[in-house]
Amino acid sequence: MQLESMYQEIILDHYRRPHHKGLREPYEAEVHHVNPTCGDEVTLRVHLVGDVIEDVSYESLGCSISQASASVMSDLVIGKSVKDAMTIGDEFLALMQSRGSVEPDEDVLEDAVAFVGVSKYPARIKCALLGWMAWKDATSRALETAS
Amino acid sequence: MVALPALLPEELKKDFPILSRTVRGGRPLIYLDSGATSQKPRQVLDAEREFYEQRNAAVHRGAHLLAEEATEAFEGARATIAHFIGATDVREVVFTKNATESINLVAYSLSNAATSGSSASRFLVGPGDEILVTEMEHHANLVPWQQLCQRTGATLRWFGVTDEGRLDLSQIDELINERTKLVAMTHQSNVLGTVLPVQEIAAKARAAGALIVLDAAQSVPHIPVDVADLGVDFLAFSGHKMLGPSGIGVLWGRYDLLAAMPPFITGGSMIEVVRMEATTFMPPPQRFEAGVPMTAQAVGLAAACDYLTELGMDRVAAHEHALTEYGLAKLAEIPGLRLIGPSTAESRGGTLAFVVDGVHSHDLGQVLDELGIAVRVGHHCAWPLHRRFQAQATTRASLYLYNTLPDLDALADGVREAQKFFGTV
Numbered sequence A: 001m002q003l004e005s006m007y008q009e010i011i012l013d014h015y016r017r018p019h020h021k022g023l024r025e026p027y028e029a030e031v032h033h034v035n036p037t038c039g040d041e042v043t044l045r046v047h048l049v050g051d052v053i054e055d056v057s058y059e060s061l062g063c064s065i066s067q068a069s070a071s072v073m074s075d076l077v078i079g080k081s082v083k084d085a086m087t088i089g090d091e092f093l094a095l096m097q098s099r100g101s102v103e104p105d106e107d108v109l110e111d112a113v114a115f116v117g118v119s120k121y122p123a124r125i126k127c128a129l130l131g132w133m134a135w136k137d138a139t140s141r142a143l144e145t146a147s
Numbered sequence B: 001m002v003a004l005p006a007l008l009p010e011e012l013k014k015d016f017p018i019l020s021r022t023v024r025g026g027r028p029l030i031y032l033d034s035g036a037t038s039q040k041p042r043q044v045l046d047a048e049r050e051f052y053e054q055r056n057a058a059v060h061r062g063a064h065l066l067a068e069e070a071t072e073a074f075e076g077a078r079a080t081i082a083h084f085i086g087a088t089d090v091r092e093v094v095f096t097k098n099a100t101e102s103i104n105l106v107a108y109s110l111s112n113a114a115t116s117g118s119s120a121s122r123f124l125v126g127p128g129d130e131i132l133v134t135e136m137e138h139h140a141n142l143v144p145w146q147q148l149c150q151r152t153g154a155t156l157r158w159f160g161v162t163d164e165g166r167l168d169l170s171q172i173d174e175l176i177n178e179r180t181k182l183v184a185m186t187h188q189s190n191v192l193g194t195v196l197p198v199q200e201i202a203a204k205a206r207a208a209g210a211l212i213v214l215d216a217a218q219s220v221p222h223i224p225v226d227v228a229d230l231g232v233d234f235l236a237f238s239g240h241k242m243l244g245p246s247g248i249g250v251l252w253g254r255y256d257l258l259a260a261m262p263p264f265i266t267g268g269s270m271i272e273v274v275r276m277e278a279t280t281f282m283p284p285p286q287r288f289e290a291g292v293p294m295t296a297q298a299v300g301l302a303a304a305c306d307y308l309t310e311l312g313m314d315r316v317a318a319h320e321h322a323l324t325e326y327g328l329a330k331l332a333e334i335p336g337l338r339l340i341g342p343s344t345a346e347s348r349g350g351t352l353a354f355v356v357d358g359v360h361s362h363d364l365g366q367v368l369d370e371l372g373i374a375v376r377v378g379h380h381c382a383w384p385l386h387r388r389f390q391a392q393a394t395t396r397a398s399l400y401l402y403n404t405l406p407d408l409d410a411l412a413d414g415v416r417e418a419q420k421f422f423g424t425v
Helices: A009-016 A064-077 A082-096 A106-120 A122-146 B010-015 B042-054 B065-084 B099-115 B118-123 B143-152 B198-207 B255-260 B295-311 B313-332 B361-370 B383-388 B405-421
Strands: A029-035 A040-049 A052-061 B093-096 B130-134 B155-159 B180-186 B211-215 B234-238 B249-253 B271-274 B279-281 B337-340 B351-356 B376-378 B394-398
Touching (some): A040 A064, A040 A122, A064 A082, A082 A106, A082 A122, A122 B361, B099 B143, B099 B211, B118 B255, B249 B255, B295 B313, B313 B405, B361 B376, B361 B394, B394 B405
Parallel strands (some): B180 B211, B211 B234
Antiparallel strands (some): A040 A052, B337 B351
């Protein structure tokens, strides 16, 4: 069965015990994103201190892939500069669009390398990107507020 | 496996080339997503191919032989389809892209009535008027009416749904009143499977002077439908859900209404006289068929009607009823599974939607897909209905004439396998 390649243990662990979940204060921007094909949704807040992503907090409803991806994303971006976090986000997007053809860089993507199996299933890529897209959106809004 | 007497022969699957292909890891395909779109028998594919190979031309224009034969094929298809739904007047069958477009045609015609002079005044809606729908509608029979209300200032109201997944008729005498201009409802829910008491509601709506639109996208493919019996004014369905090609749908409407309605999409083919200043329009159905129509698709849909007629819609309905009873019983045995919709097969079609504790429908669908079982996951274009049942998403198995009892065994086994995989049992 190919299922294990999609649902790697790392993903199931994040799904069962998501990191940084829950909405917290303070924050500069809050967004609500949905996946209109399935109804999965996330409400996500970003708190910036200067150029650093101090916190990402979120509430979400959805499948294991979307939930685990939001959790992994929060681990990866919290504490990073906006620029570095955006680079990681781009790398993750490239991985998702690779249809499993690229070898993910574990130094950059850490737990997110586990999503390589998801990239082989076009219908699930949006699930994996839901949290990331919300984070990107919230971060650019937070930057706009700051400037 | 003991075959139930009502079941159609399993050899039927052989008419559908796609059902013999394999999927993930070489597994045989078990197709349980006919509510989204049906598979096509060879007879339909052959009819389309024969049209393109022998008779293809633009219809209702041109004087050459092919144009003549293509027009005959197209209008012949209209007659076959009209007969299939019990319409005695072929002019009452309007070809559209799909059921969604059919419903939009009515909704836009109603708002176009505001600028179409006194002849269209009976279709006027505005502030103070009410449009009545149900909470179980597919977005295709909800959003066009929301939008019509936005454009015209009319008020949208709706029937609720009971916990069992039936239409809540307790408020019917208040919901249908002298302000009700139009009632739009589904014949058979694409999620719950529930078949609505259309005649009862239509009779009350008619007494109140309201127009009645029936979304029959999930009924015409599965049960005998006779427009004369139903008592509705308009009926919409799609070809692709009833063994026919994609890209073709039907709006059936009472001729006197169609004849008084302003057009929706305008352009070639639907005109009578065009001058630079103004244009007059053809009578129905041409008035509503602008541009070169979907001709091979009409021929294909007529072939689908012939296929269904040959089997007999009574037998198709009995087959699906037997499968539904069996499927409901199989699913009821699974701990942690909650069915969304009536738990008995009474007044109910073969649409089995459910949630499984601890396994999101996307994840469940993925496990089933791995086993070769195609189901639909998500909200199935009925988001308000899912909200009503506190279900963020459901898994839906939808049956058709080519499904078998082993297909349902595989579904039940697959659900249990997903529960094991995600460690919920």
